[in-house]
Amino acid sequence: MAMNAIGVDVGGTKIAAGVVTPEGKLLNEVRYPSDGSTKVLLDSIARAVREVRDGYEVGAVCLAVPGLILAQEGKVVFSPNLSTIQGVSLKDELEGRFDLPVTVENDANAAAWGEFRFGAGSEVDHLVFVTLGTGVGGGVITHGVLMRGAQGAGGELGHVTIQATGPRCGCGNHGCLESLASGTAITRRAREVAAKKPDSALGKLASERKLIGEDVTNLAHEGDEAALAVLEETGLWLGIGLAGFVNIFNPEVIAIGGGAAKAGDLILDRARKEMHLRARSPSRDLVEIKEATLGAKSGVIGAAALARDPESGEYVLGA
Numbered sequence: 469m470a471m472n473a474i475g476v477d478v479g480g481t482k483i484a485a486g487v488v489t490p491e492g493k494l495l496n497e498v499r500y501p502s503d504g505s506t507k508v509l510l511d512s513i514a515r516a517v518r519e520v521r522d523g524y525e526v527g528a529v530c531l532a533v534p535g536l537i538l539a540q541e542g543k544v545v546f547s548p549n550l551s552t553i554q555g556v557s558l559k560d561e562l563e564g565r566f567d568l569p570v571t572v573e574n575d576a577n578a579a580a581w582g583e584f585r586f587g588a589g590s591e592v593d594h595l596v597f598v599t600l601g602t603g604v605g606g607g608v609i610t611h612g613v614l615m616r617g618a619q620g621a622g623g624e625l626g627h628v629t630i631q632a633t634g635p636r637c638g639c640g641n642h643g644c645l646e647s648l649a650s651g652t653a654i655t656r657r658a659r660e661v662a663a664k665k666p667d668s669a670l671g672k673l674a675s676e677r678k679l680i681g682e683d684v685t686n687l688a689h690e691g692d693e694a695a696l697a698v699l700e701e702t703g704l705w706l707g708i709g710l711a712g713f714v715n716i717f718n719p720e721v722i723a724i725g726g727g728a729a730k731a732g733d734l735i736l737d738r739a740r741k742e743m744h745l746r747a748r749s750p751s752r753d754l755v756e757i758k759e760a761t762l763g764a765k766s767g768v769i770g771a772a773a774l775a776r777d778p779e780s781g782e783y784v785l786g787a
């Protein structure tokens with residue numbers, strides 16, 4: 469029987485935990501900082517789970533964590549943005565404290581699953597999810613199943629090489645999709661364009677203070693050509709990446725989430741055009757590229773939707 473589950477989104481700066489119903493409704497949410505030692509972090513996760521659980525019937529907990537996860541063991545192998553949990557078996561550390569089954573998943577996989585169950589992919593069986601944040605995360609659902617690969621390390625769509633001699637990526641490679649289409653890439657490109665076009669609104673703002681990603685979106689919405697050019701180029705690189713995903717996975721929907729997705733069609737129109745030029749028919753004609761709908765809640769809702777009953781192996785929220 470489907471019942472509520474708790475999803476915990478463990479990010480580089482904060483922990484968000486919430487109780488989610490079988491219909492995907494987030495009933496409540498608490499947030500704590502994710503800084504401090506491993507012990508402090510584990511205590512904060514435990515406290516967040518206890519607080520949200522209070523007064524609700526809950527069947528299981530799932531943690532969405534950035535980095536490489538061995539989902540079977542509930543262990544974090546590699547987490548460059550949250551080094552305090554690297555090497556920690558979160559399942560073993562936390563299960564005893566809650567008296568509830570605990571599973572651990574990659575954060576982008578969890579967000580992808582959230583969009584598949586309750587968001588932009590809820591009407592389809594084949595979904596590719598790409599999140600444009602500080603980095604670029606990805607998740608792939610085919611035939612209604614989350615693709616994890618042999619070790620749970622699959623679906624790393626942000627680290628596909630798009631440009632052989634492109635910018636250095638956080639992973640060590642050059643020219644990854646992440647190095648060309650992430651929020652970080654947008655700000656880097658914005659600073660370059662601002663230096664070349666000092667008379668643009670973007671250039672003027674850059675002379676006053678350090679640009680952030682939101683500035684680019686705001687100025688582009690106001691029609692500044694320099695800001696529009698930054699987003700257009702981002703859409704170009706994104707579209708090249710998406711063309712590859714379309715050819716490989718033949719998805720019905722590609723959902724784009726993350727902070728940079730707030731730029732919407734200012735990035736996506738060019739991405740759609742580029743994808744269509746490069747991908748093959750009939751896949752390119754079927755696929756719909758659209759904004760993800762769960763926003764910042766996708767991690768908590770997606771994690772909850774991946775919480776499992778350890779005996780049956782079934783998702784606690786149902787599937």
Ligand SMILES: [Zn+2]
Nearest residue numbers: 627637639644
């Ligand atoms: Zn990379």
